[in-house]
Amino acid sequence: MNQWGAAFLWILDPAHLGGPTGILARVGEHVWYTAITLLIAVLIALPIGLAIGHTGRGRTLAVQVSGGLRSLPTLGVVTLLGLWFGIGLSAPLAAMVVLALPPILAGAYSGVDAVDRHTIDAARAVGMTGWQLLGKVELPLALPLIIGGIRSACLQVIATWTVAAILPLGGLGRFLYDALPLRDYPQMLAGSILVIALALVADGMFALVQKLVVPRGVLAGRVNEVRVKTARPHTVVSAAGGRP
Amino acid sequence: MSIKKRGLIAAGILAVGALALSACSSGNPLDSSDSGSTSGSNASVVVGSAAFPENEIIAQIYTQALQANGVKASIKPNIGQRDVYLAALKDGSIDLVPEYTGNLLQYYDKDATAKSSDDVYAGLSDALPKGLEVLDQSKAEDKDSYNVTQAFSQKYNVKSLADLKSVSEPLTVAANPEFEKRTYGIPGLKSVYGVTATLLPISDSGGPNTVKALVDGQAQLADIYTTTPAITQNHLVTLADPENLIVAQNVVPLITKKKASERVTNVLNTVQGALTTEDLIAMNTKSSGSAKESAEQIAKEWLASKNLFD
Numbered sequence: 332m333n334q335w336g337a338a339f340l341w342i343l344d345p346a347h348l349g350g351p352t353g354i355l356a357r358v359g360e361h362v363w364y365t366a367i368t369l370l371i372a373v374l375i376a377l378p379i380g381l382a383i384g385h386t387g388r389g390r391t392l393a394v395q396v397s398g399g400l401r402s403l404p405t406l407g408v409v410t411l412l413g414l415w416f417g418i419g420l421s422a423p424l425a426a427m428v429v430l431a432l433p434p435i436l437a438g439a440y441s442g443v444d445a446v447d448r449h450t451i452d453a454a455r456a457v458g459m460t461g462w463q464l465l466g467k468v469e470l471p472l473a474l475p476l477i478i479g480g481i482r483s484a485c486l487q488v489i490a491t492w493t494v495a496a497i498l499p500l501g502g503l504g505r506f507l508y509d510a511l512p513l514r515d516y517p518q519m520l521a522g523s524i525l526v527i528a529l530a531l532v533a534d535g536m537f538a539l540v541q542k543l544v545v546p547r548g549v550l551a552g553r554v555n556e557v558r559v560k561t562a563r564p565h566t567v568v569s570a571a572g573g574r575p
Numbered sequence: 576m577s578i579k580k581r582g583l584i585a586a587g588i589l590a591v592g593a594l595a596l597s598a599c600s601s602g603n604p605l606d607s608s609d610s611g612s613t614s615g616s617n618a619s620v621v622v623g624s625a626a627f628p629e630n631e632i633i634a635q636i637y638t639q640a641l642q643a644n645g646v647k648a649s650i651k652p653n654i655g656q657r658d659v660y661l662a663a664l665k666d667g668s669i670d671l672v673p674e675y676t677g678n679l680l681q682y683y684d685k686d687a688t689a690k691s692s693d694d695v696y697a698g699l700s701d702a703l704p705k706g707l708e709v710l711d712q713s714k715a716e717d718k719d720s721y722n723v724t725q726a727f728s729q730k731y732n733v734k735s736l737a738d739l740k741s742v743s744e745p746l747t748v749a750a751n752p753e754f755e756k757r758t759y760g761i762p763g764l765k766s767v768y769g770v771t772a773t774l775l776p777i778s779d780s781g782g783p784n785t786v787k788a789l790v791d792g793q794a795q796l797a798d799i800y801t802t803t804p805a806i807t808q809n810h811l812v813t814l815a816d817p818e819n820l821i822v823a824q825n826v827v828p829l830i831t832k833k834k835a836s837e838r839v840t841n842v843l844n845t846v847q848g849a850l851t852t853e854d855l856i857a858m859n860t861k862s863s864g865s866a867k868e869s870a871e872q873i874a875k876e877w878l879a880s881k882n883l884f885d
Binding site for chain 1: 749751752753755756775776777778779783784787788791793
């Protein structure tokens, strides 16, 4: 209890707020690192995921490769890449992107994959091309799951960037790495609390976005579902998309 | 392929895993049942070591030197950190352990201010608990040290920390984060040598990333332990420390008094007289990387090369 009190006092201490090593600066760095990681990961994983979902091909390979990459111990990857690239942002950034790829990839292909077969058939029947189908039907319908994938990646990336402070970097991990050898546990705990708070805020924002991107048509359908009980088993079966 | 059958296979795999884990946990390094030494016999000496390769090599040297001189000695390597092996020394499960003077002194006397080898060694004899004593300290030291590249050393003619004052470019030190606060770190550099430097925090205790930052020129100085092979491999220059900013860490045998017979003392002090920091670097090189020899073999080779006992 004592440590918790000390940690919150540490956060509230105005001396720890400003300056290049203060809380504001560290949170800013952490958000910046996380944002750039997610941006790169989305640019890589989203097209691949959409292609897999749209064509239905390459799924096993993508799952296995990205899952395999994910199992690499991040601390080791950061250290190793640090030896290759030298000290700087690129080594830990690459390690974090590797960590962010699998959930974004999975969100993208399973989102597209879960689009109702009937809807796709209907879209083709009215004469949509493959690109139109992807852009106007599959992507909008998959968006909640895609955002869900990014959301999950975001949480992992926020949490794991702390590890990268083994190299000379900013971010909230600095509080942990700097305080541990000095046994400054209030500062370590304060750093952890800040990471948790940041993660919760980010997660909440993504949850909101995830709700907002659900297409209006889908929402209308849901209202029907609730009202007409008998329609429910039917929609559940079709939502599974024929893939057990 | 029924679900039941798969479940059985999964359970089997888990059971094997659990067995393997429990097998690991039974290897208690302090379990004396298989050490071959009989308790109560003053003639036999059990040598312990901390859980890192260099300490184990020194323990092997002590053990083999004692054995070669007719002392019944056995070894219990890799016991753990200082807390653990000093407790083992106290309860008699080991009799002798290779130690480092500065850290040992600070363990028993937190307020100790001695810095130089001789002062620390003198302080040790007062600080040690009853029943323990240290034999001669060797020249070999494993301690923090400031290192620069050969190019930097030649460019500014820097061989000692005192020479850094004349360096015109801003100085960055690659070191663990605590270097910012420790007396031997940035504050000490300022107060003892009048040198201003900024820290590049790398949490690998003078490991490969620290060396990389120094060699790449992102830092001009790096805190690396004096017995690290990377110092010789990268032709780094370890700066002298004339004002004793960094506490001495000479290798010293810590032994229980009742085992320190004349013969044991003479044998160990002969070893101590021959051991150097360069020897430790060479032996650490052998124990790391692709060459990875066993501590036993490395100790054997060192004893053979020094030819201390005829």
